[in-house]
Amino acid sequence: MLRIFQQVALWEAISTVVLFLVAMPLKYFAGVPEAVKVAGSIHGFLVVLFVILLIMCWSEYKWTRKRVATYFVVSLIPIVSFWVEKDLKKQIVAKK
Incomplete structure (x- = not known):
């Protein structure tokens, strides 16, 4: 389950980047509001x-x-979920 959580943390962080750096500029500068709806x-x-x-x-x-509180609070800060993913990766390696 750690590996799944680690992957979700990674994709959640990536989706934040896509939302802020791709979808929002498309909405506000190119007039494509659907990009924000999808992302x-x-x-x-x-x-x-x-x-x-x-x-x-x-x-x-x-x-x-x-x-748990740290992971939750960190998940609310854009892009910081990359830290959670990295921390989980360390745990996965340590369990091997």
Whole structure:
């Protein structure tokens, strides 16, 4: 499950970059509002999935409340989910 959570954290961060650097400029500078609707929907889905997986990992791996709170707060800050992905990758390697 850590690997899945790590991948979702990565894709959630990438979707944030796409939303801010591709979709929003397309909406405001090229008049293509659909770009934000599509990218925003994908990003929103990934954020919800991130939170669900965070709760599942909290339960399965007996993470501390501090760790879960840190991951949750960090997930609310654009692009910082890359840090969560990197931290999870370290845990995956350590478990091998």
